[in-house]
Amino acid sequence: MNKEEGREKMSENEDTEDAYDVENVFAKILRGELRCDKVCENEGALAFRDVSPRAPVHVLVIPKASVKTWDAWLELGLEEREYFLTLVREVIEVEGLKKGGYRVVMNAGRDGCQEVPHFHMHILGGRVLGKILP
Numbered sequence: 001m002n003k004e005e006g007r008e009k010m011s012e013n014e015d016t017e018d019a020y021d022v023e024n025v026f027a028k029i030l031r032g033e034l035r036c037d038k039v040c041e042n043e044g045a046l047a048f049r050d051v052s053p054r055a056p057v058h059v060l061v062i063p064k065a066s067v068k069t070w071d072a073w074l075e076l077g078l079e080e081r082e083y084f085l086t087l088v089r090e091v092i093e094v095e096g097l098k099k100g101g102y103r104v105v106m107n108a109g110r111d112g113c114q115e116v117p118h119f120h121m122h123i124l125g126g127r128v129l130g131k132i133l134p
Contacts (some may be wrong), residue, residue, distance in 0.1 A: 020066045026118035030064055040090050044083025047091045047123075056126030057095045057102070061088050062118060070108055073119045088121060097125040103132075 028034040036048035050058040063084045067073045102125035107114040
């Protein structure tokens with residue numbers, strides 16, 4: 001799915017703001033229908049390389065739960081949230097980003113340019129990343 005298709009999918013889902021699209025690309029990855037370049041995984045989350053990296057290191061971390069947004073993720077149980085955040089920390093360590101620094105980004109909804117309607121974090125690093133917004 002390219003960026004425009006992702007934005008169109010988000011627009012289609014605006015009427016059903018809380019509905020989770022079981023056909024989104026991350027849901028398909030979690031079901032094993034699509035491949036990914038896995039970095040690491042635990043019981044509640046999966047981390048894999050972005051197919052369109054914006055930095056030398058660009059890893060996505062997704063919960064295994066079917067949640068669309070940050071707000072929905074916050075409604076998960078403590079254990080599920082802990083799995084996710086533990087995996088974020090593991091990615092930072094495995095990718096050697098602690099020393100030089102990194103950026104963690106979440107995009108939410110149309111205005112935040114969320115391309116896939118499944119909650120996720122981007123972990124970026126490996127070079128000076130510049131300002132957050134132009």
